[in-house]
Amino acid sequence: MQELLERCLAEQAGVLELSTALAEAIAVPPGRRDGARVNGLWAQIDARHASLHSLRMSMARAERASDRADSRLRLKSATERRALVRRLALWPLMATLIPAHAAPEPRPLIPRNWPPDDPLMALVHEALHRLANPNAQSDQARAAECYPDIPLGMARFDAMCDAAHRLLLARGSTATARFLDVGCGGGTKCLAATRYFAQCDGLEYDPVYARAGQDAMAGIGARAVQVIEGDALRFDDYGAYDVIYFYRPISEPNRMREMCARIAAQARPGTVVLCPIDGETAASVGGLGQVAQDVFVAGTTGEALRAQCADAERVGPGPVRRSAGFDFDTGFWAPLLDAASLPWPEP
Ligand SMILES: C[S@@+](CC[C@H](N)C(=O)[O-])C[C@H]1O[C@@H](n2cnc3c(N)ncnc32)[C@H](O)[C@@H]1O
Structure with missing residues (x-):
């Protein structure tokens, strides 16, 4: 023996x-x-x-x-x-x-057509979203021209996280990657992002939403998620994140542009910025190089950006x-x- x-x-x-x-x-x-x-x-x-x-x-x-x-x-x-x-x-x-x-083999970072939401996944996501934040928008947030907490479809969100993850993987380790949802509502996207990233924070202007998100994430023991009450137009810690995501936070176009410019100015070179629907505004502020539909990289342009994209396209999909x-x-x-x-x- x-x-x-x-x-x-x-x-x-x-x-x-x-x-x-x-x-x-x-x-x-x-x-x-x-x-x-x-x-x-x-x-x-x-x-x-x-x-x-x-x-x-x-x-x-x-x-x-x-x-x-x-x-x-x-x-x-x-x-x-x-x-x-x-x-x-x-x-x-x-x-x-x-x-x-x-x-x-290279594979596009974002599929040509968005994958449809699986009906069960859509049902569960909708239920979780309502449970996490059942509140109406506060008067304070409405006056600041915030959109209410309307969720982006989960399949599209997941495809974007996957693209960001592959971009980070192609460069090296992702073990400590930090994700931020700017305008996180009840925080369910932060929870979903923990599949890919070590720490997932959400920034939320509406105090009622922020409190609901904090309670919901604490209630389900989501230790890697932190919901922060704050204004995206005053936040000065964008440089601490590897992936920054936002989906229609502010309805007023000038403020929205101001927010994108603030993110582009503070984000570290290489930070991946995910902005479904808001991509055109993000592209207009400069400082963000586009690698795929709604996927940008801060402080990177030209050949360096193309090389990053080519490397990431050869990284297979799926969380590590x-x-x-x-x-x-x-x-x-x-x-x-x-x-x-x-x-x-x-x-
Ligand atoms: C359309 S929802 C998006 C919810 C979630 N991020 C998602 O993708 O499913 C936009 C959220 O952004 C928040 N928001 C709007 N303006 C903001 C600001 N200036 N700072 C932080 N959050 C803001 C809104 O209160 C709302 O919860």
């Missing part, structure tokens, strides 16, 4: 070495990635599958055959074997994911699941799961 346990640890250490090298090969912008190296390293890892599988069978047999005196060793062996079983269960998924990263997101130690898969451009496929 001792010998099998040692072999098990040594074999996994060997796979870890290979997967660390493979993660480095993948964490290069897709356009400059060495596909042959990715495939070669994956083939070396894949070749270890059969021996790890038979090793875990041998360990199980040895544990069953061991006598009571070996209880500590048996426990150690069983613990390591169970961890290995869970890692082996990820193998088919990695076998699909990794070769797809050798020479990724990192090693820390699993309820077990992913061991030799961890470097690959944490490699920045490794999107998790949709089920």
Whole structure:
């Protein structure tokens, strides 16, 4: 049993070495990635599958055959074997994911036609939106020419978040990315954005909406969401975000332009700005380069912008699941799961 346990640890250490090298090969912008190296390293890892599988069978047999005196060793062996079983269960998924990263095909950042809202998703979204903020617009917000809290369709929102996420992934890590919904109402878009981004804040002018959003997000335990009561025309922390989204916050065109100019002036170069419907206004203020319908990048133009877009188009869609997101130690898969451009496929 001792010998099998040692072999098990040594074999996994060997796979870890290979997967660390493979993660480095993948964490290069897709356009400059060495596909042959990715495939070669994956083939070396894949070749270890059969021996790890038979090793875990041998360990199980040895544990069953061991006598009571070996209880500590048996426990150690069983613990390591169970961890290995869970890692082996990820193998088919990695076998699909990794070769797809050798020479990724470009795919538009935003689909040509907006995907229709799935009827069940639309129903749930509508219900959540009403539960989060059942209030009428306050007189104060109406006087400031704010739009009421009318939600954008979730499929369109999700497609935009995906585009922003791919732009960030193409540049490197997204593990700490911060998202801001300017005019968040009850905060449901912030909640949805947590699928992609580590911290999702909402800024809301209407105090009644803001309070409702704060209560709703606290009520469902959305720890990565913070609803801030404030005015988009006075807010001076746009530079703290990697992705800034807004959907028809202000009805008065000059104020709307002022808000877009404020965001463009404060946003760090590379910040992704998502503005469905308001794209024309955003484009008119300058400082935001357009990469797709309603998707802009702050402080980036010309060739640099085109290169970013081309890199992002080669990043597959879907949120990334990192090693820390699993309820077990992913061991030799961890470097690959944490490699920045490794999107998790949709089920
Ligand atoms: C059309 S709703 C969009 C709701 C949500 N963001 C979505 O996409 O589903 C616009 C929201 O922006 C808020 N808003 C309007 N003017 C604002 C301002 N100056 N500062 C912050 N929020 C504002 C409104 O109160 C309203 O909740």
